[in-house]
Amino acid sequence: MTDTHFTADYLIETPLPLEKVAEIMAGEQSSGTFIRVAGETDDLRARARAEVLGVVDLGEIDHPTLPSAWLIRRGITTRPHRATVRISFPIDNIGVNLAALASTVAGNLYDLGEVTGLRLENINLPASWRRRYLLPKQGIAGTRRLTGVAEGPMIGSIIKPNVGLTPEDTAKLVGRLCDAGVDFIKDDEISADPVHAPLAKRIPAVMAVVKRVEDRLGRRVMIAFNITDETDAMRRHADLVESEGGTCVMANLNWCGFSAVETLRRSTDLALHGHRNGFGALSRCDVLGIGFGAYQVLWRLAGVDHMHVHGLDGKFAQENSEVIESTAMCLTALDDQSDDRVLPAFSSGQWAGTVPVTWKAAGGDDFLFMAGGGIMGHPGGPAAGIESIRAAFHAMKNGKTLEDAADTSEPLRKALEFFGKAA
Template structure:
């Protein structure tokens, strides 16, 4: 690549109109000189060939992606991704590791999520010449871009208004057994958990509209018992019904669930597609909750794929009111820094979009509340245990009660074990967790 052609894909950020560009942060490993590799990346993801043969024209000034910052981390390291190097027909010992900031003119594709992802995660990025590993680390949108998105309909404040809960984390629970249980006993478990203090009883992400547990029957039974639990406890409750399905059924299943008393719906956004969620948001009457299915293959390698906070921001734009994402748990392979970064992406200012409630997941119980509260520095989060509620020795009532007691200990500044001496449900939860 000639020097003039490389230079055409570089710019000083002060020369660019921020409102016309999305900002992309990539980590990459390259077999060639880093400055040329970054220019190749911009070329592949934007103009590719920038003029017609025999015509004096150049589309790069208006349509070309621009490198505004490039930092070489190491140009002597062996690659983090040797198998990728080998598939490129090279056994290079020297691979440059680079952080690069690219400003991309979004008028190339418009304010459309499928087209956005085609550009920032597509062929031009992950098959760029001589780049043997690449990861999209972050993405930032100008106000002009965000203005076309509705974002959450309810958000954190709307969800709290529904429940009348303002001073503590929200307590979700995944009804267990999650797959195989007919709607009648399944609904009874939800009722027991609500009665013990759970705010939101939810379907598992694997439980959709199936012959042995249809959305129609499940939502009807749980909707009725939700109202009964509200009468019994004097508290508002939410039944979160999973309507994940083929795209052409989402609106129908939403309507069935809501008609029957489900007052929130869950959609596995990565599997149905964010554009489908954006469509549902325009129709929805209740909060929409995301589960992180299909995210693992993208986020778990530090040198390849997409960092989860990118998906968090896009899901907030699409209209999710609640985001369930990988939290503290060794099996979910998530760091404290990632948990915090995702929470910030849910809650921090983002144009006029309402905040999304962050719900870090992963084998949680009453003892999860303190570390999450300390990490996030806010009560604006949720936890979503399964077995800690529904496998509790006293059943779902006892499991839900243990969560309430766990938060009481945090509020009062009392050690969890000490507080359990006078709270049997919490004591048994600790015994479960340590056995």
């Protein structure tokens, strides 16, 4: 990789010669098409064509993963092979244009008739080009400053019930969580600007409570208001959050799109909490879609500060190994000349019992650990739920087991008894 090119890594499946398919991919996503055309000079190809850097055959499989009418029409029934492919793309084909970058590395390739599977795994950018895109406004350091949590994991919760609460109900629940000692609270991804709790009323009601608690506790809990909407509405709602003294907004990344999130990032210094709901549709098939490696690069170029990685031993389908790898990616700078790390956010079925595996996975304490039911459902109430999680992290830091720590922490003991066997 040079300052003039970037690379993308793929997993492909095809019954055709692997090197030929890789060359088709490179041509399709740069200067070529299925046949050489007028104007496609040698000079133009030298400047603008993508180049295949490597193909590694991973072996034959029994059946194609996806159907291809193109292959059927040609009577091709050969068993497919899978392979990794690395392609180098000229930066000048794209400029500084995130939507164009995504279209290049993850566009028509998925529809190529020659493949029965294709997955974008990673994108590798030269530092000089990465710095021309947006950076996190807050990131890890800024989030710690805004929450007043100088060290240790940040403990968060989610508004539950997910929907149906009025602005006044929501504010009361936020007050309970703030009083209980939480560091961060977010809206659920499906609760944005509903009729029963419009943001215009919910934001002032919640922030009035947050500021009253701040007067008593000496710190302001970070609230991630879900402002997912069309771009102008998102900007208006972010302005309202900021005017009311808020520090964070949340966007459902996949449904807002790159342009809306980039525009939001440019218009506010608030921490931007990136929720990835819908990512499973892009990633759960092992030979189709996009892996988190490439996904998180694209959204970090849009300037998000926090990225969801799901939870360990949680309620979703991801293997723990995938969550661990995703966490490490968030905590690794894309550009070694600036700190563009983003805060990994663990969620989904989290409680004190999932703390040990989370602590080990994170390799430190720069992360956000969010529990909804694990806090709100604790038999001793939210304060006991938060204390059980803090006691679990304290045990990990001091090399103890949860069972040993439960001897001196009633909230932790009750959590282990109520929620089940510890992870």
